Amino acid sequence: MTVIAGVDVGNATTEVVIVADGVILGAGRAPTRGRKGSADSLRGAAAVARRVARQAGAVVDEARIASLRPVDTSVRTVPDVPPPTGRLRVLRAGVATPGGAGACVGVPLLLGDPAAAADHAGPVVVVVPPQTRFDQAAAGIRVLLAAGTRVGAVLVASDEAVLVANRLPAAIGRVPVIDQVDSAAAASCTLLAVEVRSPGHPLTTLADPVALGAAFGLRERDVGDAATISRSLLDYSNAVVGLTPAAAPAPPPPAPDPSPRRDTDAGDVFTVDLAAVWDAATARRGSLGRAFLVATLHRQPPDAGAAATELATLLGIPVASPLTEPAAARLGTATTPGMLPGAVVADIGSGTIDAIAADGREAVVAGAGELLTLAVAEALGVPRAAADWIKRGPCVRLDGGQRYEAEDGGRGFLDAPAPAAAAGMLAVPGPGGLVPFAGRSGRQHTPSEWRAIRLRLKQAVLAASLQRALTALGEPGTRLALGSPAQLLLVGGPAADNELVGVLTRSLPVAFTVGRGNLGATRGGEALGHRYAVALGLALA
Template identity: 40%
Template structure:
């Protein structure tokens, strides 16, 4: 019996299966070296075949290969223009600490000049980083005792509670504020709410218009500010006469060719994310790039292996042939290969290659959470846990467990994801439930949207979708696609040859096609 080697060199990984005719003997995979289509990648694949054969005491007789150039997809983030708010400016919508439970509005005045303010004129006391909490509280108390109308206190230092505890009158206090920016304004409004109560006044566009004396043509600006402050428990809004004269940013340049564009605001809206908890003023996009020169052919692999290599013309045909060996699949199922750069949708009589897959999801995650690409790569994959203490974590289902070894105390309150080095902290801005909601929404829009378009292009009436490739290992992606495609479409994962799982569809499909004898072109060493 002939011992075949099916060799699939992908953009990220290379898969190899060894088969006696069509019976699988063994399989393995390794990272692709030198890039898909390169001679170095072919040499690496040949090395993997030889190592796998030697390990099992086998001798490879023939190989099957589909020389395919890499599909390049560029992925990038584009910053969108922030909605215009005219003369109104949100100075801050979050602070390290706050104190008080009230709202106040007035002209900004430095704390050392409070004694110069005429009585009855509402003012906001502003303390720069050079002023300590005791000094700030002393000036404010003296001003209030002299009849000055101090409506709120802003400080640049992280000392809101320390200042508040020393005030004779309860006032809203916010820290970590850009005091120079506040002092440049004509009027400032400050609101702080304790407990779980959200803002009440600064989220009311009518209150904003009245307090800041806005004209009818500025009511839309107040509406934008109010919308941005929903879900906040403290905020500082200023009236700046120069803000309305800022130049508008030019619209982003979008690709003219095939592209997948996802607005982060759409993900945040679908996840019902709290305003300000994730970045929403950007888009991410993936576009097809030039494929480069001709790939290394079957002759190169034949020389590297020293055995005849049958050249299969279509990698897509191989993927479908391998995927269709999955037990229990219905007739007419559409095969979807989810990779890093592209989503390949293959039906019986059509194929679509769409940019935007795993890499685009990584960039969307990194941008939304303002974290590194490497951290986002791990965070996007699966559920996270919240560090309750240095040795106690809680998962997204509310279950708690103790860790074998304590984590760094600075990670308490952070979300942690599994990484090769252990638990990796990646954000403290979201709860576990919020992160789960955003992550699932991102998978629906980034990858689910692409798969839906591909299925509509090649088989609009399909009732079954079979996932293969690296992305098929994501349990949440199966759920996301099920939700995206609807209840009339059955979504499942490939189990190539009834036991290889979802990754080896192309490698095994090459053997299926080559052993069938329909591809006579063979390269000899």
């Protein structure tokens, strides 16, 4: 009886399956050491093979490994270059703690400046300089009101909008008060437009280019600038826009990338534009990062048998490379009950999606689990380790204590109280309990909003990569006869994502049925689930 070890060195995980006479004796996995195909990764694979053999009580006679092609994922931040807006300028938008409510368009009046104390027939926007305390600002505004000045809004340089608003006389009502505003820039404007709405409610004047143009008395040639400004303020609940005496100079073009990509051995490159994902998911502006994510699959190494030679030296047994990774994945997946003879197999890994048809046609494309992790990390501004858990499925919002709100609006109680510091944040189950998270710059997402963003990210990364792989195979559904079934079986680590079947089903033609592999279930021994497809296929080859 020959005992064979199938070894699959992935970009993130190394998996080993030991088989004898077609019966699975044992399986195990560990994180890949170093870069896929490196000497460290092969030393790690040898250690996993020895451990699995020891746990199975078997002596391995030979091993099999496919040629290895690494994938690199990276992020390239998009410089946020504002478009030209003529004489209009956004001075502040989306502060966390504004005061008051309403909208006002008026001339700026710098508090404490004797030169600005002249009479104004219309409303004024009081600009509080940074050195002025909130109580001094409120006292100064009361003096202006007593002198007959029509105060329509207040801008505060420090973070004290609520403190100032709470000390204003009731006679002027709840005028809009916005803080963290550049007082010098505000005071230099000809007119200021200030608007504060309830949290979550859109602006009605500043986000309407017609209303904004009328409020500022803009000429026809400035209408396009008003439209640009209003478009940038969608989804904000407070903002300040200034009208300057002259148009600002055009912003300089972004500096060239100091480290352009020089992947001369790149076999496939997949890029995801996060800004396009946010627009498709109708995510609130300013709540997510902006970047291009790049996954690069390197070409087949010149010496395809180098990994087998190195592993043979490490294990001291013969090692062969009988199959490619996609072919091995199909052979391993064929041990799934209910798999149709003509099924397409998609092995979704950390770096690539490997697809193989029944007739042996195969395609390997960059962009898979690690790219999705990177997208979530960049979107929320969280570490990749946290993003790896956040991406996996539904979240809850922690309402304090043990109460939570689910993505479908349902409410319930946790088994144990959540940390007080996590109140109001979203959270997902992690290896040591709940993993709380928020959006960039502290902006909170609702559970349903994050669900829409998360599913859209999976659509943009995993579904788009799978479509590329199926198109390369010639299997996007266009060649199927009307009514003929086409089965797609998913294997690999990301196939554990319970949302993935639904995401891919929505993105594929109706003729496709999508399911997960259950490897080894038609063989003796314990079934392996959706993992170990390549390792099992190599061991059975």
